[in-house]
Amino acid sequence: MKRILTILSLMMVMATLGACAPARPTAPSVSATQGPTVDVAAMDTSRDIVLAVANPMDPPAMHAGSNLVGYASAGHYGASQRAISTLDALKSRYGIHEVTGWPIKTLDLYCIVLEPPPGMSRDAMLATLSRDERVQLAQPLQDYKVYSDAARDAHHYNDPYAELQRGFVETDAALAHHFSQGAGVHVAIIDTGVDMMHPDLRDNIREARNLVDDDVAAFNRDSHGTEVAGIITAEGDNHQGIVGMAPHAELSIYKACWYARAPGDGAHCNSFTLAKALAAVMDTDARIINLSLGGPADPLLNRLLAQLLQQGRIVVAALPPKGNGIGFPSALPGVIVVGASGGPAATPGMLSAPGKDILTTQPGGGYDFTSGSSMAAAHVSGIAALLLAIAPRLDGAKVNELLQRSSGSTHGVEEVNAASAVTALRAQQLAAH
CATH class of the missing domain: 3.30.70 (Alpha-Beta Plaits)
Structure with missing residues (x-):
């Protein structure tokens, strides 16, 4: 019965989502890449x-x-x-x-x-x-692709679609928000562009850089990065839209991927744009790097990512759709790899998180449902921000261990749980004192 009511609610929401976007403000600035402009889409x-x-x-x-x-x-x-x-x-x-x-x-x-x-x-x-x-x-x-398909004592949000957020509800994020909402944690998203004017995102974006071209309009129209950003840090209690896993965290956006000219081909990146993005993150204090993308192993990208890991950054990557982690970035030791719950069988050390029919932000100030391990990785990046806000010195290995140990079964599927992870961390801190 609950499932039927949820489906009916989703149908009613989808009929009104397009009409709920508020007036559009002026877009925040997007820094273009330094050096001469080049058509990365034309690279072979x-x-x-x-x-x-x-x-x-x-x-x-x-x-x-x-x-x-x-x-x-x-x-x-x-x-x-x-x-x-x-x-x-x-x-x-x-x-x-x-x-x-x-x-x-x-x-x-x-x-x-x-x-x-x-x-x-x-x-x-x-x-x-x-x-x-x-x-x-x-x-x-080399070529890379983004991975997308298209009743407790919890914090109660006034955001109208909060209860329709499958990942937010299943991971008990509202319970975790009693103790942490990710304040002071800086998350870097290397992806496509993001709708910088979106009312659920604009106040949480610290900076944005375009490593692909100088097209600001295309940057704001990009859907994949907008979806990932919404899952991580959509603003809470603003009477609109959804709530992010870490609504008080700050985002930096690095556009390294672009949409191919062929319709339905998805977003692509290459070694050139990803290397520039990874190098740019090194000049920041971002503790978490979300990479909801992947492709073949790459010596240059591996060197850059290994250095970021050595600096204590927490790198979260999406499991490739076929379930293997042999390429970049998922194969690099130290990277937290996340698959969509109910997807390919989890390998040792891999996490599972909600990744099917996830309601999140869309370009144009709207909201819609999307699926893929990209969305699963974004949930884990958000939970990592909750943990870092409590214990800023946590490293990737400790975050991964906490999430592994606190994962539980939801509808018969093993997946991460934000409330359990936060509770486990707080218990460790109390025991240490």
Whole structure:
């Protein structure tokens, strides 16, 4: 009977969701990527190569017109004189064509995306470059996709759709909110863009960066990132929409994925855009990084993500749809991998969270239902924020252990529980004192 009433309620809500969006304010600013603009959608992941050379920053010269990045042209933003010379020599030697380039300060590298010369295969070019001692890294430019398909003493919210949020209800988030709502925790979302004007999101977004292009309108129309952001930190008690798992947490948005021109093809990212996003997060105090996406293993991305993990960041990734974690980012040790409850069989160490028919925010100030392990990962990122607000020094291993130990059965399916995790953490703290 309860299931029938829920379905009837959903039907009534869906008939009115589009009419419930309030007046639209001015959009917050979105920072564009530094350096020359490039059409990342036109990059060829079946042929292009990522190449990296050493990029030691030259000391500042003592005469007018000098700077810390040498006399780099606009096409080599952030490149040292040594990196520029090395790249020029490699281009001359091998006849390669540079598509774009960018620095990765934390690794002391300058990377370019290049096209092999006509008549030479990518594999042959990679083999040649791997033998050149001037090359620090050479790998394929790879493609990544986002993972989406389309009665207790709890905190009572005035948000009209709160009771229709399957994940929020099943994980007992309202109970957990008596003790934590994620205040002071900074979460980085690497995904598509997000509707920066959405009334349930705009006050919780600290900053946004576009690592794909300069199209602000497209940034605000992107659905996947908007859905993930709503699950993590939609504002509570504002008389509209839904409530996030951690409604007082702060978000930083890094657009590294874009929607393909072909309808229904979903959102894609590549090694170039993801590397820029990961490097950008290193310059922030974000403790949690949500990666609701995935694809093949990637040496450059693995190096960047490993460094973020070494810095104590908590990285939450979505399980690939086929249930294997052999690629990026889910295969990297230390990453918290999350699958949708009732989906592919959980492997040891993997978490399960609600990921089917999840009501969340949509572009244009609206709300709708969506599914996928992307949404499951977002639930776990939100719970991690609740835990960090209580114990800021928790690391990823401890968060994962708490969530594993406090998971329970909901309708016969094992999944994370926000209230149980918060209770377990508080009990540990009391025992320690």
